[in-house]
Amino acid sequence: MDTSKTSLKLQRTDSDGFILIAVLWILGALSVLASIYAVYVINTASAFATYDDHLKAEALVSAALELTAYRQQAAAQLRPTHGRFEFRLGKESAVVQYRSEDARIDLNKAPKQLLAGLFVALGASPDDANVYADRIIGWRTTPSNKQDSEALAYRMAGFTYEPREAAFPHVNELSLVRDLPMPLVERALPFVTVYSGRAQVNVLEAAPEVIAALPGMSKDLLDTFLAQRRASPGNAELLLPLLKDARQYVTVAGSKTLRVTVRITFDNGHREKAEVVILLFDKGDQPFAVLSWRDPFDQTIADNGL
Amino acid sequence: MTAREQYNGEATAGFTLLEALVATMLMGLILAALATITAQWLPNWNRGLANIQRNEKIALGLDRLSADLAAAQFIPINGEVHKPFFDGTKSSVTFVRTALGPNTSPGLEFVHIAEIPSEQGPVLVRSRAPFVPVDRVEPHFTNPVELLRAPYRLSFSYAGADRVWRNNWHEQIELPKFVRMTVRDATMGNALPVSTATPVHAGVPVTCISAKSYAMCLQSEKSLAAKKSAIQQ
Numbered sequence: 001m002d003t004s005k006t007s008l009k010l011q012r013t014d015s016d017g018f019i020l021i022a023v024l025w026i027l028g029a030l031s032v033l034a035s036i037y038a039v040y041v042i043n044t045a046s047a048f049a050t051y052d053d054h055l056k057a058e059a060l061v062s063a064a065l066e067l068t069a070y071r072q073q074a075a076a077q078l079r080p081t082h083g084r085f086e087f088r089l090g091k092e093s094a095v096v097q098y099r100s101e102d103a104r105i106d107l108n109k110a111p112k113q114l115l116a117g118l119f120v121a122l123g124a125s126p127d128d129a130n131v132y133a134d135r136i137i138g139w140r141t142t143p144s145n146k147q148d149s150e151a152l153a154y155r156m157a158g159f160t161y162e163p164r165e166a167a168f169p170h171v172n173e174l175s176l177v178r179d180l181p182m183p184l185v186e187r188a189l190p191f192v193t194v195y196s197g198r199a200q201v202n203v204l205e206a207a208p209e210v211i212a213a214l215p216g217m218s219k220d221l222l223d224t225f226l227a228q229r230r231a232s233p234g235n236a237e238l239l240l241p242l243l244k245d246a247r248q249y250v251t252v253a254g255s256k257t258l259r260v261t262v263r264i265t266f267d268n269g270h271r272e273k274a275e276v277v278i279l280l281f282d283k284g285d286q287p288f289a290v291l292s293w294r295d296p297f298d299q300t301i302a303d304n305g306l
Numbered sequence: 307m308t309a310r311e312q313y314n315g316e317a318t319a320g321f322t323l324l325e326a327l328v329a330t331m332l333m334g335l336i337l338a339a340l341a342t343i344t345a346q347w348l349p350n351w352n353r354g355l356a357n358i359q360r361n362e363k364i365a366l367g368l369d370r371l372s373a374d375l376a377a378a379q380f381i382p383i384n385g386e387v388h389k390p391f392f393d394g395t396k397s398s399v400t401f402v403r404t405a406l407g408p409n410t411s412p413g414l415e416f417v418h419i420a421e422i423p424s425e426q427g428p429v430l431v432r433s434r435a436p437f438v439p440v441d442r443v444e445p446h447f448t449n450p451v452e453l454l455r456a457p458y459r460l461s462f463s464y465a466g467a468d469r470v471w472r473n474n475w476h477e478q479i480e481l482p483k484f485v486r487m488t489v490r491d492a493t494m495g496n497a498l499p500v501s502t503a504t505p506v507h508a509g510v511p512v513t514c515i516s517a518k519s520y521a522m523c524l525q526s527e528k529s530l531a532a533k534k535s536a537i538q539q
Binding site: 021025029161164172173174176185194195256276281282284285286291292 | 438
C-alpha cells in the first residue's frame, strides 16, 4: 500500500515537471516580447513628451487669457489695474498675473519729456537723452511737409533704410532708431511698450524706473512716492498729490490692454512661463484679441519682475 | 510489494522518459516557431524604428517651423503700407518676427522658409535677414538651416477667421489665423501623420487699440489700407 502511494506520487511529480518546463519556456518568451514592447513604448512616449507639454501649455495659456478677460469684463465699470489668480487644468496648474499695459511708457504716444526722462533714469546724460527722445519722435512722426529732414539725416549717416515715419508696430524696432546705443535699448525695453495707447503712465503699477522718468521727479520725491505706494497701494488720492508737476503725465485708470504672465507647473515638476499682451474690446462677439505672445517654446522669457 | 505494483512502477518510469522526449520536442518546436516569427518580425521592427526615427527628425523640423510661424508679428514693411507683411505660397513663406538666436540684438527679422534645389533633390531651408523698413522685400537671406530633405516635401496652406484653407496668403489685411504644414513622401505621394498645423498668435495690429470691437478694428484697418493704397497709386 505504501509502495503504491509512492509510485502514484512519483508519476504526478514527473507529469507536473513536463507541463512546468513548457509553460516556463512560453512565459519566458512572452516576457521577452513584453519587455521589448515596453522599452519601445517608453522611448516613443518620452520622445513625444515635449510636444505634449507644448500642447498643454498652449491650452493653459489660452485658458488663462480667457479667464483674465472674463474677470476684466465682469468689472467693466472699474477695471482693476492688476490681478492674480490660480487654476488647474488636468494635472497642470497655472499662476496668472496681469497688469495694465500703461504701467510702461508708450513709444508711440509718450511726450518727449517722458522719453528723455526714461533715458536719464537708465543712465544717459540729459543732453544725450533729449537727442534720443528726438530720434524716437522723428521715427514715429509723419513729416508734415515735403522737406523730410529725418529721412535725409538717416541717408546722410549712411543708413540703408529710412525711418518708418509712422507708429512703431513693435518695441524691437527701437533698435533701428538712429543714434540710440544698443545697450541702452536693451535696458529700456522692459519699460516701454507700443500697446498702451496712452501718453500717460499708470503710477499705481509702473516700475520705479518709469516713475523716475516722470519730468520733475527728484530722487527724494521718488523715494517718498515709492514708500507711500508700498504703504498704501492703490490709494490714488494719497499718491497723486505727491507727484506735483508730473501729474499731467500720469493716470490711475485701468487700461484696455493688459500684460498677462502665465507660470505653468506641469505634473512632472517642469515649469514654464508665457507672456501675452491682450486687448479687451467693449463690444462685439470677441471679448479680446492677442497683440503679442511669447512662450518658452520659441524664446526664453526674461523675468521682468511681474 | 506485489508483482502488479512492481509492473506499475516500471510503466510509470518508462512513460516519464517518453514525456521528457516529447517535452524536448515541444520545446524545440516552440523555439523554432519563435525563431521563425522573430526572423519575420525583426525586419518589420527595424522598419518601424526607422519610421519613428524619421518622424522624430521631421517633427523636430516642424516644431521649429511651428514656433517660427506662431511668432509672426503684425509688422507692415514700411510706414506707407498698412497691411502686415506675410507672404505665403504653397511651397514657401516669408514673414517678420522678433529676432531669434544666441547673441542676437533685440530687433526684428525677416524669416524665409522655402525649398531650394540640391544634388539630392529639393531641400527645405529656413533663412533670415535683419528687418529694416523697406519699399520692397528683396533682402539677402543668410544663415540657412536645413529643415527637411528629399524625398520629403512640405506644403503650406493658410486659414483666416473663416477657417477655409487656402494655398496662398498674400497682401491680406490680417495675418493668417492658422498655418497648416503637410509633409509628403515624394516617392509614395502620401501625407505623413507627422503633418501638423499651428496657430499664429498675434491677432491685431497696434492701430486697433482705440477700436471698440474686433469688427470695428477690422473695418478701420480695411479703410486705412484702402486709403494708403489709393495714395500710393
